Each structure stands twice: as structure tokens, then as C-alpha cells.
Amino acid sequence: MAAHDRLLVQILLFALLGACLWVLAPFWSALFWAAVLAFASWPVMRLLTRFLGGRLSLAAGLLTLIWTLLVAVPLVMLGFNLADHIKDVTALIKDFQLDGLPPAPLWLVSVPVLGESLQSLWSTIDQQGAAFLATLRPYLGQLGNWLLARSAQIGGGMLELALSLVLLFFFYRDGPRLAVFVHSLLERLIGERADHYLELVAGTVQRVVNGVIGTAAGQALLAWIGFSIAGIPGAWLLGILTFGFSLIMVPPLIWGPAVLWLFWQGEVGLGIFLLIWGFFVISGVDNILKPYLISRGGNLPLIVVLFGVFGGILAFGFMGLFLGPTLLAVAYSLLSDWVAQKAPQIEAEIAEEKPMRG
Template sequence: MPNNDRLLVQILLLALLGASLWVLAPFWSALFWAAVLAFASWPLMPLLTRLLHGRATTAAALLTFGWMLLVAVPLVLLGVNLADHIRDATNLVKDLQVEGLPPPPQWLAGIPLLGERLVKLWYTIDQQGAAIFASVKPYMGQVGNWLLARSAQIGGGLVELVLSLVLVFFFYRDGPRMATLVRKGLHRLIGERADHYLELVAGTVQRVVNGVIGTAAAQAVLALIGFWIAGVPAALVLGILTFALSLIPMGPPLIWVPATAWLVWHGDYGYAVFLGIWGMFVISGVDNVLKPYLISRGGNLPLVVVLLGVFGGLLAFGFMGLFLGPTLLAVAYSLVSDWIAYEPVSPAAPTQAAEPSDHDKSA
């Protein structure tokens, strides 16, 4: 009967755990990002706590407020600038409908082999502008629906971001207590190897944070410098977009290539050449040097394991995969390595009974 009672208690505990996970399911993304933010900036927490004479709650509140400023101010600037550029784009389309295209630039005719054809195509599009807009108009509704759906996704992402910034306060304040709880739970599950895997997960996440976020920040700063030198408008907005797109493979060229084309369009060929070279060898080139260096620092995992985890996790889980992917591969790699290196101790051979000596036989 006691065994049946124990089994019933275990079933009830599993049901309670499953129900709790179900309740938390809508907040997994926000909880994950709050944990990443707190972990990435955790060295500041004990330092600020000491400066505030042990007031951990105040330190957590100040760090949370710092994150809000760091995230909210660029988002507000980005939203204002995007609204202005959307308004400019709308006015440009209306002007093209009424006045048509401007005269073709002089450099267009100078393109070898294709110059004359491109000029003729330019005038053809200008003459048939009304017909082209009429043919495109039925598809504008689909484009509007697509933009509305993307806007809804962006809005949901902003809500999750705000919730993450609220939850990060509790990770700062209760971080040591949570770490102790996780450590005790893992010790109950896997014994003395728990500390090894905790250090492995923490080290992997820290290396990915340093590599991915650090490289994205470096690319954003370099892009901002290049845009300022070349005189590209809305350089700050483009720098923020470069940071966001740097988190995905081949993301920065989606910003600096159109900016280079814009310079060519306006006849700034010297700055266009500069920005093209700067984007190819500096903005995009730093990704091939800085990211592997930062990810490989201070770890004994093969670099290819971490990089495959970053890119594969990004494809499998979205932005959360930036950290989930390499962490899963690192733990799996360590488990397989431990299993291969494990050598079971062979049981000792039974000792044979010693044969009686001649003295014993004579006795």
C-alpha cells in the first residue's frame, strides 16, 4: 500500500509540474530573454550592490532602468525615423504618379553595352507609368495585408521585449537564489557532475553573448561611422538596423548595399566606392574575424560546435536559438565525450584458495 501512495504522489507532482509549464508557456520567450539579459550583465550586479552597501533590490532596479533606457531610446528613435521615411516614400510614389520619372542620370548612358538599353527602358517606364501603376494596384492590397501581419508580429515582439525588461529585475534580485535551486536540483538528478554541466552551460552562453552581441555592436558602430562619413541620411537608424540584422547570417549587406546604391543614384560616386569598400571589408569583414575570436576565448569546446549551434539554432528556434543551439550542442558534445572516455572498472578476480603446504599436509 505505501508503494501505491508513493506512485500516486509522483503522478500528482508530474501533473502539477505539467500544469505549471502550461501556465508559463505564453511567457517562455520573455523569460528566456530576461534570463539572457541578466546573465550577460551579471558582473555589474554584485559590483553595484557593493557600491550601494548591500541593497540588492536597489541595484536590480537601477540595472533594469538602464536596460530600459538602452532599449527604449533607440526604439523610439527608430520608430520616429521610420515614420518620417514612410511618409517620404508615400509622397515619392504620389509624385511619380503625377509627374513621372525624372530625366535619367548621365552615368546610366555610359554603362558599357547596356547603357542605351537602360535609357530606353527608363523612358518606356516613364511613358507607361500610369499603366504600370494601374497593373500594380490590385497587388497593393496583398502587400498591405502582408505589412499588417508583419506589423502585428513586430507589435507582439515589442510586448515580449517590454515584459522581458520587467522580468529581468526579478532575475537580478533573486538570481543567487535561483542558481542555488537549479544547482541542488541538478545534484539530485545527476550527482557530482552537476557543477561541471552548469559551468559548461554558463561558459557557452557567455561566449555566445560575447561573440554574437559583441560582433553585432562592433558592426553597428562601424556601419554608423561609414554612413556618417559618406553622408547617408538617417545614419543612426541604419546603424540600429545593422545591429539587429547582424544577429542573422549575411544581415549587414541588407543595409549598406542599398545605402551604396542610394549614393550612386545621387551621383556621389566617390562616397559610393568608399562605402562599398568599407561595407565589404570592414562592416562585413569584422564578422569573420571578431566573432570566432570572441566565441573561442576561454573555452575548450571546438569552435565548429559552437558556430554550428549558433546558425543551426537560429534556423530551428528563431532568435532564441542563438543561445539554445550552442548550449544544446555543447552539453551533447560533453555527454558523448564523457561516455567515450568512461572506462568501467572490471570486478576483481576471486582469489583462489592457497594450496596447503607440505608442513600442513604432514600435520
């Protein structure tokens, strides 16, 4: 009976755990981002707590407020700016439909080989603007629906970000107790190897955070250099914006419009330079620098990190940038430990067989 009672209790515990995971499923992403932010900035939290005389709740509130000012406010402003630009684009399309296109820019004629053809195409579109827009109207409707869907996703992302910042406060405040709980749970599950795997996961996440921030800083510096060479106004501000957009892996949203602006100003040579610089240098360095920084200082082979970064992104989205390398790191360490434990046994068996054969 005791064995049956124990089995029944285990089944009930697993059922309870499954129900809890089901309840928390809608909040996994917010919980994940709050945990990553808390872990990455925990040294700052420790310093701030010490500076405030050990008042943990006050330090957690201040640091959460700082994250809100640094992350949430700029993203909300960006959302409003995007909405204004969408209105401007809609008004511009209506103006084109009523008044036609403006005169062709001078640089369009000076494009080698294709200049006259491009100017002729510009004139044709201007003369047949209404008919052209009529043919595009079904596609514009589809584009509008797509933008509406993306806007809904952006709105959901904003709510998720707000929830992450709320949860971040509790991760800061209750972080030490959570760490003790996780350590005790792992000790019950895997015994004395708990410390090893906690250090493995913590080190991997820290290297991923350093890799993401380091890559964003490198791309921002390269973007500033490219903007300065091309003579783009406000190159330093665009470099800072590139840093922010690199964190969400879309730096072309900064250097792409700069390329179009150069072409519109007639600076074709500088536009081509910035296009090549942006595609191969600013965006291309992400594929080299990020895996290197993540693998640096750890025992993971670079190929495992590459699979973890790119496979994680394909499987889980941006969240996979952290999940992919962490999962592969834990799996790689488990397999390495298992092989290391089996190897001495196999060598001992071989050593025992050799005298018998002799």
C-alpha cells in the same frame, strides 16, 4: 502500497510540472531574454549593488532603467521612424502615379554598356507610369498586407521586449535565490555533476554573449571604415547604428541604403566598392568571427559551434543563437563524460581477457 503511493505522487508532480510549463508557454521568449540579459550583465549588477551598500532592489531598478534607456527607447523611436518612412514611400508612389518619374539621374547614363538601355527603360516607365502602376497594384496590395503582418509582429516584439524588461528587474533582485534553487534542483537530479554542468551552461552562454557583442563591434568598426572610405556623411553615427543592427543580425539595413545613396549621387565606383565591402566584409565577417569567438576559451570543437549557431537560428530564430550552442555544448559534454567513464571499464575488461587468452 508505499511504492504505489510514491508512483502516484511522481505522476502528480509531473502533471503539475507540465501544467506549469503550459501556463508559462506564452512567456518563454520574454523569460529567456530577461534571463540572458541578467546573466550577461550580472557583473555590473554585482558592482552596482556593492556601490549602493547592498541595496539589491535599488540596484536592480537602476540597472533595469539603464537597459530601458539603452534598448527600449531607441527601438521605439526606430519604430516611429519606420512608420513615418512608410508614409513617405506611400506618398511618393502616389506622386509618381500623378506626375510621373523625375528626370533620369546623370549617373544612370554613364553606366558602362547598360547606360542607354537603362535610360530608355526609365523613359518608358515614365511614359507608361499609370499603366505600369496599374499592373503592379495587385502586387502592391500583397506587399501592403505583408508589411501589415510584419508591423503586427514588430508590435508584438515591442510588447515582448517590455515584458522582458519587467522580468529583468525580478531576475536581478531574486538572482541569488534563483541560482541556489537551480543548483539544488540539479543536485537532486544529477548529483555531484551539478556544478560541472552549471559551469558548462554558464560558460557557453557567456561566450555566446561575448561572441554576439564582439562580432557586432567588429562589424561596426568595419562599417565605419567602409563609410569613411566611400565619403558617406556621418560615418561614425552609421557605424554605431551598424553595431545595434548587428545585434539583431541585419547590418544590411544600414549599409544597403548607403549604397543606394551613393548610386543616386552618381558615385557609381564608390557605390560598387561599398556594395562589395558590405556584402563580403561587413556581413561576411559574421560567419567567421562569431563562431570563433564563441568557441574560443571552451572545449567545444569549432564545427559543433557552427552547427549550434546556424542550426539554432534555423530552428528557433534569433533565440536559437543562444539555445543552439548551449544545447550542443551540454549534449557534447554528456557524451564525452559517458565515453570517458566507459573507456576505463572497457580497458579493464580487455586487460583481464589477455591473460586468459595467454
